[in-house]
Amino acid sequence: MVEYAGFEMPVQYAGILKEHDAVRKRAGLFDLSHMGQFVLTGDLVAPWSDELAINAVATMKPMQARYNIFCNDAGGAHDDTIFYRLDSRWLLVVNAANAEKMWAHLNAHLPASGVVLENRHGRNALIAIQGPRSVEYLQPHVDVDLAAMRYYFSAEGRVQGVPAVIARTGYTGEDGFELFVDGSHASRVWNALLNDPAAEGLEPCGLGARDVLRLEAGMPLYGHELTETITPVQAGQTWALKLNKPNFIGKAALEAQLARDEYSRVVGIVMDGRAPAREGYRVTFEGRDAGEVRSGSLAPSVENKNVATALVAKAAATPGTRLGVEIRGTVHEATVVPLPFYKRSQ
């Protein structure tokens, strides 16, 4: 167990590699109740959000979910989040470590009317089931047709008889669902799913497996690939940047950064050898310092190689480029590859 953003969290249950394997081959269960959950209501939620975050909110369809990033004026990331458009309200899921900062940020920009915020951090639970057998394992416990639900959409229904937002979202690179329920029902839902004898090989998964899974899937983790100084453009999240929106915080800075095209950027690298690259290790290109590792791990789904993300100079960022990673005084060879490292087959 480790302390993480004020919550006692397991790094692992049966072991990171075993848990990782369950998610890629069957399914894993994650307790993500540490994530911040804000409920947004009012007629102006969508236009107001569109002035704060870089991706489009107003164009979201009913029950759709969408990744979004809140930036500072310089284009750096305050947080990366998911918006869920529900029946008569919106759910905004923020990173646990950023929940207080984001609550203050939203309140600082709150209009006089039209937007009401409710902070459910620590009161709502979030349980995720992730993996190719998620539909099969979850369906008996819910009253919505999971197979009919599209990826990045949600439904308001019941799990184990208790009210829930059931969303086909996740952070592992696999199919799966996230279940938002009141905290008082969390252990009931968790135990029912985990102890279902039909859910063969469903493993409880900790923070360790989650980090390996998201890294393989090329998904940024706040504090690593995205920070107050690493912008969404640098992090390769330009797909989420909607420059056709009239105005939002950070727009001018991000536009200028894209136009100049001289920024350092986050790339995927694969190590030649067995030594893992770790956060903070220096990266060299043609014998000179070119940046640093931001995340790194052994990647069971990438031929069991050591993979990493690194923030490197533009000249060192093209796939195929040979880089060095300095590990305890020795330079170890690596190659830049396109992200993601892993993509599920169907």
Place this chain on the structure above:
Amino acid sequence: MAVPEDLLYSKEHEWVRLDGHSATIGVTDYAQHALGDIVYVELPRVGTKIEQFGNVGVIESVKAVSDLFTPMSGEVVAINDGLENDPAAVNREPYGAGWLLKLRLSKPDERNNLLGPSEYDKIASE
């Protein structure tokens, strides 16, 4: 956790198997369990002279990098090459196939600074 009776131990969770003026060194069952899935072990070169309780390498699990210390002084006469391709041997057999290195001891009396099995078990299980 297994704590074999015929070995000596350090507070840093290494074990020593003495054989005259030679010793085989590894990490304990407690250590491998606490570390989790081991993915990489970096050991000193054969011929390196090392000092008791000094840092001699690293052992890495999926999430963490931990320093390796030697429980005794001496010259490294062998390292476990098999760990290069199978670091998980440390998890499976910490007292067998997962051994780390063999030393020619320069100060055999240092054994007096080490812990016996019951003493180590008490410290490790706290």
